[in-house]
Amino acid sequence: MDLNLNDKHILITGGSKGIGLACAQAFLAEGAKVSLVSRDPANLAAARQTLEKDFASDRIFTCAGDLRDAQAAVSALNAAEAALGAVDVLVNSAGAAKRTPAAELTPQAWADAMQAKYFSYIHMIDPVIKRMAARGQGSVVNVVGNGGKVASPIHIPGGAANAALMLASAGLAVAYAPQGIRVNAVNPGLTYTDRLQEGLAADARVQGISPEQVLHNAVARIPLGRMASPEEVANAVVFLASSKASYITGISMSMDGALNPIVV
DSSP: OOOSOTTOEEEEETTTSHHHHHHHHHHHHTTOEEEEEESOHHHHHHHHHHHHTTSOGGGEEEEEOOTTSHHHHHHHHHHHHHHHOSOSEEEEOOOOOOOOOGGGOOHHHHHHHIIIIIIHHHHHHHHHHHHHHHHTOEEEEEEOOGGGTSOOTTOHHHHHHHHHHHHHHHHHHHHHGGGTEEEEEEEEOSBOSTTHHHHHHHHHHHHTSOHHHHHHHHHHTOTTSSOBOHHHHHHHHHHHHSGGGTTOOSOEEEESTTSSOOOO
16 A cells, blocks of 8 residues: 655654654655654664664654753754755654652652653644644644553553643644644554563552563453554554545544553
């Protein structure tokens, strides 16, 4: 299936590893150009090295920036557009609120969660979507953890940030539809990434068992019988970003292996 992504410029926040990097690989395979934004220059360098094994270097741009800072987000956007042209698709996969048992929470932990997840997305969405609207086309896909739909006792502030992002995604979809912009979200459940270990450790403290047992129990509850891979999440992101999803906007699509069969 031709997704009509050839030569499109895809800006991916959090693109240096995990789901973001898998998205970069999938978009490049479709013939797109990608800009990766991440806080860590070392992770970006490693990601570029990985991508250049299979794809031309002139289709890849990297820029370090802390997206908790609104001006840093604009600076990264300006650099990406100077390198590869106007952004056609924005994929947000940056930031993750620290998983913390409820008894260990502080007011600062709640504030940190909003900065790490909610504002790191909003600071890039705001300038990008306005530029897209001026051109009359564009697509935004936000990777938002399923904890925004299903409350977890070790992920309450992060879940609240995710829920806020889903509301923002739906609201922006309505607001910018007349200007030709689509905004969607995907909600991965348990996914095999580096961040998995942090959640397992927090859950282990609450349950008084080992992280390995937490993982075994969690996977056992998933009807599909396994975790998602980053590549599987990326496949959904690429489809939603493409012209083949031209009438899909304002959705938050669960990807949890039917663990929480919610009708929305």
